[in-house]
Amino acid sequence: MTSTVPALGTRTAEGPALEAVLLDMDGTLVDTEGFWWDVEVEVFAGLGHTLDDAWRHVVVGGPMSRSAGFLIDATGADITLAELAVLLNEGFEDRIDRTLPLMPGAARLLAELSAHGVPTALVSASHRRVIDRVLTSLGPQYFALTVAGDEVARTKPHPEPYLLAASGLGADPARCAVVEDTATGVAAAEAAGCHVVAVPSVAPIDPATRRTVVTSLEEVTLAFLHGLMTEMR
Template identity: 75%
Template sequence: MTSTVPAPSTHPQALNSVRAGETPPAEDPALQAVFLDMDGTLVDTEGFWWDAEKAVFAELGHQLDEAWREVVVGGPMTRSAGFLIESTGADITLPELTVLLNDRFEARIGSRVPLMPGAARLLAELRSYDIPMALVSASHRRIIDRILPSFGPDAFALTVAGDEIARTKPHPDPYLHAAARLGADPARCAVVEDTATGVAAAEAAGCRVVAVPSVAPIAPADGRVVVASLEEVDLAFLRTLITGMN
């Protein structure tokens, strides 16, 4: 599968945010980079998004069906918001709803968000071994920038936001973009994701995937390992994921 890699964003903390003097990922012939999703993978925010969606639609006079939560989780804002408008018949445009949802989510999370179990330890280990890391999210740049301080300074060599890519998850473009920006072979990149949408994007890009399901179950498959928590994931595990597939 081929995909056009979009031009880098001009945002100072966005796609061109590779740290100066960073060691090229090609030094490790096996694992060259690690890409991590944000909501539900590194930070415990999927429930916050659902709370925001329910609150906004309640103000519009509609009640969301709990079964819809699995439909909207992990996807781009346009897909999730569009699905909810169509399902409820709410009298609101997609751009208007997108702004309301982002506003309500930001108000809900405050200044800090809780990290998922094992996230801080995994990020610290990867940093200590100079493994290039990219945060690859379907969330918008304004949301990523609000959450980034929760990971500490310079946590990632690169961050990719959903509103900076022409086609975001489940398309492979965000992960192909991250690999290109870090000079890595997608087949030698490990991706950590919590939703079927994110897993589909990573696998379409040719990456090896660790799935840590948050809201809906994800089945194991070739090139994919499913674990219960990030506490089961470390650098040795990620390297084995790459070398074990060769």
């Protein structure tokens, strides 16, 4: 059978159009953005505070330090950032131990990238302890490297995580496709100079230059990614 997917080494005059694919985790590959909010609501209820549902869009997709810090300031809860981080991670881990739903198309996309030898990295604002837990279900074999939010000096929306991932794969950020679900992650990827495929999970994301918006990972194939990068060039 002849594959319709261009070879990874397909080149333009300047080099390969697609050198690597960098993927967010929560809300992109695994359906867990709601888990984080549920845990935050539960933890703050235990502290005697009710979270305003409007805050959900403020904390989604960002590093725990920012999200937790915002909620402490907004509620006036008597808890330190470090103490809250422990409670949130423990609550989240308890939920993913019970169930970890993959986003539609996630398993197929990872298998396709692997089958064609595309360098792939997982880039998340979640802590290492959470990423390693999720990887047991996602499949660590699908990722050449992973970047955790507590392993970088500046996490999303700063470009450092995506620049680190591209460097680790030996790829030019401008020739990397990033798949993200939140505005925070999109901002990080774009600041790194990557082409972004946005699959909004909680809040809408508008198309823009070097940013393509789709409704589901079911639309994202290797041929689709090659096409985007070729058109961009």
